[in-house]
Amino acid sequence: MSRRRVTLADVAKIAGVSPTTASLVLSGRGRELRISQDVEQRVLKAAAESQYRPNIVSVGLRTGTTRTIGFISDTIATSRLAGDMIKGALEAARERGFMLFIGETEGDPELERLLLQAMHDRQVDGIIFASMYTRTIKVPKGLAATPAVLLNALPKQPSPLPSVIPDEIEAGRIAARALLDAGYREGIHLIGAGPARRNVPAGGSVAAVERLIGIREVLAEAGVKPASGHVCVDWQPEYGLAATRALLRNERPKALICFNDRIALGAYQALDDYGLKVPADVSVVSFDDHPIAAWMRPQLTTVALPHYELGRKAVDVLFTEIGRDREDDGEEGEVHRVPMPIRLRESIAPPGA
């Protein structure tokens, strides 16, 4: 049934030429090295008819390039979002004929080391080092041995590695603008972080800090102050529920900016408990575009994390790194920000609508 793979030597034999010639023709260097049309055609024909495919392992040994990149992340299973990031990377890689190794560290530095080693042992051409939520990370030693890109992460210490992250500041601006555009000038409350810059949950989440900056900037420009802000220690529904309930005990908000969709889910529940309708009584805008955002009723308007695009972009940046001469010191440690698009759905309405 199964037979040996066709090798270059087989093709050469069929075409009646040396393996050298066959290699030359198939690598497209035939013209340059003066192989005759006749021979070229014979080789091409032999290769096609025998369904020859070069053994990438062999090529890898000789040339040191395996057409493979490593994708290391802290967790892939935590959120569905991660999948889109991998998917974007996967497709961008495939378009260039590259495959992806994936690995998960669970945040364990030892595992991190092992995985990097395993990938280097397999001679990957480059590595994408990803975090599943945007944050600052300690760049592991040995990551710089091959071209590498930080995805959804920024280096804690200055580093020559480029990074690709969502443009969270602009996302904050967009969310705030959505409420301003709807006509809100007061009664805007923040659930998840704020109201002041320093009011962010611990843990180095970039999202909290940057979303808040963008929100505050746009509101300030319009002469608006957030009516209140509520830090959620963990951005889960139950914390959003608790924070919103606390708020509702004292106030009747006009609009909520929830720092992510899970918080918004909790906020919806709290508003429902108090008999308040979204968006008639309270408008809500959020971040992430988690799948539940489209399932919630009314559907949630949210500024989307562009996971798919992040994955693609990381591959693009990695390829420019691979293409770059070692030691050519172009722009180092460049940060690429990927725009976050707003998904306009049903949770914002003009005040008093």
Add this chain to the structure above:
Amino acid sequence: MSRRRVTLADVAKIAGVSPTTASLVLSGRGRELRISQDVEQRVLKAAAESQYRPNIVSVGLRTGTTRTIGFISDTIATSRLAGDMIKGALEAARERGFMLFIGETEGDPELERLLLQAMHDRQVDGIIFASMYTRTIKVPKGLAATPAVLLNALPKQPSPLPSVIPDEIEAGRIAARALLDAGYREGIHLIGAGPARRNVPAGGSVAAVERLIGIREVLAEAGVKPASGHVCVDWQPEYGLAATRALLRNERPKALICFNDRIALGAYQALDDYGLKVPADVSVVSFDDHPIAAWMRPQLTTVALPHYELGRKAVDVLFTEIGRDREDDGEEGEVHRVPMPIRLRESIAPPGA
């Protein structure tokens, strides 16, 4: 900065022996081939001190084994669940020193062919061919060229490939038993499929068919008939909502068996519309253990898809395939069923509680 990798030749030189000897010692065949203790120690020391690591690409060329397996699926991004499957496979593979290539076909046969090719070009030791929801698939030609396993999928035509799937029939039994155990004997309605065996959505979903079989079996044993069944064309919240509303127009159900959690989400909304409380007025049990199941209020009792375990099991089975001699014709096309555990939460209460 970066230096060449340490090779076996380097180690041999440091230890003052031939590469052959070094290879023998490091592959553990030193004893067998009568290498002296002294030389063995010298080689081991040299390897350790120089931090030698074998180049897997080279080994791959020589031995044809790359310590790598390919994981091909139709989609990875569709559901968070997929992540757990990959995670399980990843961990099981890592435990054996294997890495995973991943690829996505989007259900496109041409892409499927290309990916398979790309993996063979890279000399993978085996392939896991996965579907993101359990169904029957056409086994692609060329999959059998290396050891392979079907994950979450059954072959449409008889095939020698083993498969690993969740035990959906038993899951159906478990769900039905949960309601019987709570004391229900009537007013049990099915949302998503049923009531008769043939009432399943089109598309070859194994889940619908098998869950229904298990449910009907257990109910029948207890002398209970489902009060009604409602096929949902697509198992999304809006269909669950519509089906449950339709049901509520005519009846007051005691308990619902929803065929998955997204349908249950819709059912919750419909019950809420009619002012019915879960579980006081209506108990609900469901399948999948999608993340939203724990976020819904009250939290949903559901029979979990064991994605993580499925991934692990697939790797286990793949390794026995790899270990098997070609043509030893053991049990062929064996189907491995992974148990689905029930997550008891808040959506079931005794009748009239």
Add this chain to the structure above:
DNA sequence: CAGGTTTGCTAAATCGGATTAGCAGTGCGA
């Protein structure tokens, strides 16, 4: 003490390509 065995190690081939150096054969000018 010749002949056989055992011990302990190494030379060389191999995997499947890429690449460098170079070798015949032809044509052309002087």
Add this chain to the structure above:
DNA sequence: TCGCACTGCTAATCCGATTTAGCAAACCTG
């Protein structure tokens, strides 16, 4: 007719390991 350039192809080496075949020295054994 010799020398040189050019054309068109190939031999040989290399990448980094594994593996087979075998060699030299020491050790019996009768």
